[in-house]
Amino acid sequence: MDPRARVIGLVLALGGLMVTIDTTVALVAVPAIVADLDSTLPAVQWVTTAYLLGVVAVIPLAGWAANRYGARRVYVTALAVFTLASVLAGLAWDAASLTAFRVLQGLGGGLLNPVGSAIGLRAVPREARGRLMSLLGLPVVIGPVLGPPLAGWLVDDASWRWVFLVNAPIGVAAVLLCARLLPAQPPTDRAPVDWPGLGLLSGGAVLVVLGCSRIGETGSLTWTAGTALGAGVLLVAASAVRALRVPAPLVDLRLLRHRPLAAGLVVLVCFGAAYFGSLAVLPVFVQGVRGDPALLAGTLTIPMALAVGLTLQVATRLVDRVPPRRIVLTGVTLGLLGSLALLATTTADAGYPLVVAAAVVLGIGSGATLMPTMTVAVRDLEGADTPRGTTLLSLLQQGASAIGVAVVATTLTVLVSARVPALAAAGEGGLAGMLALDPAARAALAPELAAAVGGSYAVAAVLMALAALAAVVGLPRTAPAPRPHRPDPLKL
Structure with a gap:
């Protein structure tokens, strides 16, 4: 990559880092929030759920907004909204106000990933997009390692409010850097927003995530969760039918005719559901089976987080030089082996080093699968199709994560x-x-x-086997051929 493209990737990574850290630190701060606001745990758990609902509600607008108003303008505005909402969350006076401000945070944060990916992909030629995406994956390396210790220090030595207020200086710096350094991308599509489609898709996505979140919290399918989940699926199905009939849908399902994108989506949905769902198992094993403290459970996940981030950097860069199917299939296979190893090692008398080693294998598989698959799926999209493709990926990935957590919890x-x-x-x-x-x-x-808790890893193994099948059938067998890079007119 040329230096300018590298700067673009690093600036975009700064915004992603802020969102990643915020997600991890919010979970650590929940007990302190309950005590300080004199609230209850179920009420404060909405702090996490509300953010996720805001994210999935706004993602369908990402592609349309980038094409309608310009990707840089949308990205900078989303950063500003996220930063302002962070300050408001730090000043919240009760659980209800904190939940409302977290929804606002989600509305800003939900646009950053798809729009930022679209900006980065347009900045480099096809054969360098893997290296660019590896820069966008830097938050995955830093966030899970830096977030929990930072949150613990802020909560213990200052206040849980600083978990959100710390975003203010970082957010202001990110807004100024992005406004100055990101390439200008003027509007390319004046089509009005499809309001009926937005209502169906955003409403359905919110209900699906809400239903899955309730199942994940209780571990059972209640009448409320089932109703929300069923209604959400119907609304999403109706939005899909509409998307195939209207000329300018919010989420363009016609892009699925592009085989790498279709296959990549299947891999991401299956592997993402398996991976994010399995992350909830190890803390339950450590605390519920072995009776050890939550601090140890969090510490044991650090090696896996490092494995994910470091492998992501290497594997995503290799996508530019090695046949993508080889990389992703290797990652999915390692993920499958890691899930089976966790299934075998989560026993009553197993040593933690063996459990951590199995989790590291799973982490390596994740690093070699998620970001490389996203790169391959959207690498060949050009112009206005790029933000539409990244929007589709982000929406399905968020849904897969919620569904995976719910299935594993149940x-x-x-x-x-x-x-x-x-x-x-x-x-x-x-x-x-x-x-x-x-x-x-x-x-x-x-x-x-131990047999009950460890047995839930079998679900992850089955889903990863399906992801491997999709990678074999649909992903490209050859590396990208270099070709002259013609600057994208959308970024001039």
């Missing part, structure tokens, strides 16, 4: 209740009872509990 609940029926009476399908066990009772039930 499987976990079912297995715990089946293995230890007495715990089901403790509420929440046995999970609450498992976490509340005294040391002696936990030690007596450890083999059954």
